[in-house]
Amino acid sequence: MKTTPETVKYVRRFGQRVRLIRQQNELSQEELADRAGVHRTYIGMVERGEKNATIVTIVKISGALGVPATELVREIEDA
Amino acid sequence: MKTTPETVKYVRRFGQRVRLIRQQNELSQEELADRAGVHRTYIGMVERGEKNATIVTIVKISGALGVPATELVREIEDA
DNA sequence: TTGAGCTACAGACCATAATTAGCATTGCCG
């Protein structure tokens, strides 16, 4: 998929929500990564809006954060 | 990403929700694809649980279906 | 200062998301 401005927008908002909830849970990126079963640097990229995560990864991360997947997708879409 | 059983599970449930809501809206796969700006066959693959869609694609499809992205992610995660 | 914990970032790599074209099948309708 091409990296359109909209692409960047949604991905960035998703990353912001991940970072926010991770910090509320007082987890480091590495702790979150380990719990989610993804790589350390990948969490960083997601939070910075550099990676367009898939459903499976979203579920992994939401599980590791102890929130439903819908929490991470909330309010990402509207302008 | 490896195709683990969990992978298949979440992806399949997501596809089921897409198909359900598409049919409730009385759209063909092709109409949905055009509205979402993705290819016809891709929608078919998603509904059949063969594709692990990304955030951007989820938002595109949810927009084309006229529902919030959270609607498509709802109840995908639990066993 | 020195060291430890946390994060940003770059580069290389493999698996796969997403595109596209093509053909087969099913069911419905004239």
Add this chain to the structure above:
DNA sequence: CGGCAATGCTAATTATGGTCTGTAGCTCAA
């Protein structure tokens, strides 16, 4: 019957998701 709409399915290609290694910067405590 023939034709049309909708879907399933395959194969080939390109772009990118996700892994891994390593470097560098920051803050804070000893």
